[in-house]
Amino acid sequence: xxxxxxxxxxDLPAIRAALEHHGCGAAVFxxxxxxxxxxxxxxxxxxxxxxxxxxxxxxxxxxxxxAERWSIERSVCIHREGRLELGxxxxxxxxxxxxxxxxxxxxxxxxxxxxxxxxxxxxxxxxSGEAHWVNCQRCGAHAHAHSG
Amino acid sequence: xxxxxxxxxxDLPAIRAALEHHGCGAAVFxxxxxxxxxxxxxxxxxxxxxxxxxxxxxxxxxxxxxAERWSIERSVCIHREGRLELGxxxxxxxxxxxxxxxxxxxxxxxxxxxxxxxxxxxxxxxxSGEAHWVNCQRCGAHAHAHSG
Amino acid sequence: MKTVHVRYFAAFxxxxxxxxETIASAAETLAELxxxxxxAHTALHPEAxxxxxxxxxxxxxxxxxxxxxxxxxxxxxxxx
Amino acid sequence: MKTVHVRYFAAFxxxxxxxxETIASAAETLAELxxxxxxAHTALHPEAxxxxxxxxxxxxxxxxxxxxxxxxxxxxxxxx
Numbered sequence: 179x180x181x182x183x184x185x186x187x188x189d190l191p192a193i194r195a196a197l198e199h200h201g202c203g204a205a206v207f208x209x210x211x212x213x214x215x216x217x218x219x220x221x222x223x224x225x226x227x228x229x230x231x232x233x234x235x236x237x238x239x240x241x242x243x244x245a246e247r248w249s250i251e252r253s254v255c256i257h258r259e260g261r262l263e264l265g266x267x268x269x270x271x272x273x274x275x276x277x278x279x280x281x282x283x284x285x286x287x288x289x290x291x292x293x294x295x296x297x298x299x300x301x302x303x304x305x306s307g308e309a310h311w312v313n314c315q316r317c318g319a320h321a322h323a324h325s326g
Numbered sequence: 327x328x329x330x331x332x333x334x335x336x337d338l339p340a341i342r343a344a345l346e347h348h349g350c351g352a353a354v355f356x357x358x359x360x361x362x363x364x365x366x367x368x369x370x371x372x373x374x375x376x377x378x379x380x381x382x383x384x385x386x387x388x389x390x391x392x393a394e395r396w397s398i399e400r401s402v403c404i405h406r407e408g409r410l411e412l413g414x415x416x417x418x419x420x421x422x423x424x425x426x427x428x429x430x431x432x433x434x435x436x437x438x439x440x441x442x443x444x445x446x447x448x449x450x451x452x453x454s455g456e457a458h459w460v461n462c463q464r465c466g467a468h469a470h471a472h473s474g
Numbered sequence: 475m476k477t478v479h480v481r482y483f484a485a486f487x488x489x490x491x492x493x494x495e496t497i498a499s500a501a502e503t504l505a506e507l508x509x510x511x512x513x514a515h516t517a518l519h520p521e522a523x524x525x526x527x528x529x530x531x532x533x534x535x536x537x538x539x540x541x542x543x544x545x546x547x548x549x550x551x552x553x554x
Numbered sequence: 555m556k557t558v559h560v561r562y563f564a565a566f567x568x569x570x571x572x573x574x575e576t577i578a579s580a581a582e583t584l585a586e587l588x589x590x591x592x593x594a595h596t597a598l599h600p601e602a603x604x605x606x607x608x609x610x611x612x613x614x615x616x617x618x619x620x621x622x623x624x625x626x627x628x629x630x631x632x633x634x
Contacts, residue, residue: 204359205357206356207355209353
């Protein structure tokens with residue numbers, strides 16, 4: 179299991195090399211890529227802010243949970259930090275296992291948990307010149323349960 | 327959508343290039359690799375026999391079904407033919423879509439259907455020197471419904 | 475009697491010792507035709523998940539066939 | 555009064571115009587502490603999915619805190 183944050187482009191060949199294992203008949207990879215649109219707005223580029231100490235420990239926890247729940251051999255998750263252009267990799271998850279069902283389920287679990295648990299924030303820069311923290315400006319109107 | 331059979335090693339960079347799409351935030355890849363064991367026997371290498379005309383049409387049908395059921399942008403499936411060594415890619419499925427749920431579900435559908443519908447047969451060569459057509463020698467004892 | 479061209483794949487080819495043969499048959503369905511082939515080749519056995527194609531289209535075992543057809547006998551597949 | 559070191563991330567940093575500050579607080583829970591910060595920074599607003607960490611550990615908003623603690627206010631995350 180290997181979780182990491184990187185401020186340089188994600189190195190796919192290195193991930194593949196880490197997941198070579200002759201006992202594994204199945205490999206599942208998920209790639210999150212910078213998309214050119216979000217909720218109707220044309221996106222130009224992204225910026226990811228990461229709080230590394232907690233992102234690292236939480237990311238390792240997620241991989242450990244996946245390894246506990248499914249019989250997988252190895253897993254890798256790398257998240258990008260900083261400025262990203264269209265099409266660049268924001269996150270890559272890779273899992274290998276003897277059979278495919280486990281690899282699919284574990285990869286899905288890892289990306290689903292990573293999206294909601296890692297202390298990472300995304301700022302979208304739009305073609306219009308505006309920029310927004312995703313999820314933030316839009317939920318600012320909602321009261322939150324804890325702020326009495 | 328692109329389905330193909332190849333008797334040379336599967337070209338991953340070409341698959342990745344075919345799936346570059348700035349409208350897609352999610353990419354899911356499945357790789358079936360030659361595993362060093364099966365049902366307790368040490369496997370040395372494999373041989374895939376493919377009946378190309380039907381494999382091609384059935385493969386294209388599977389990709390079309392996936393595109394109909396899920397909102398995906400592009401999909402690729404390549405299956406290997408001939409002799410394969412340990413760790414080599416037997417099949418690669420790649421799907422890109424705007425959001426991850428569709429890509430995961432479509433990729434899973436494609437590999438599940440490919441395994442049961444493509445006219446492809448696998449011969450395992452064991453370290454012991456023996457070789458078996460997988461699924462065949464083992465189900466030979468069962469009567470089949472249609473042979474009255 | 476109809477004359478058909480039959481092709482065997484993978485384990486079926488190994489069992490019959492040939493990849494194809496042209497035969498005359500009185501069978502009405504493809505299941506019956508396969509039954510005749512099992513009788514003709516001692517090492518050929520029925521397989522639960524075997525499939526059959528007629529002129530490059532997968533069809534039901536109970537399908538009829540015509541003089542001059544090409545029949546493909548597929549043992550259980552194992553792709554991926 | 556307890557003295558705590560507070561850090562703001564992403565949208566919270568933009569809203570407060572700072573990434574950190576050291577403050578004296580009479581609040582008992584982290585939720586109350588955040589409420590004080592909302593009162594102090596007009597552009598800072600509560601967020602339904604905001605989270606809080608105490609000395610690099612994610613904790614409940616109702617947790618207490620001690621003099622000298624470091625408190626991290628995380629706006630809703632959006633990784634991946």
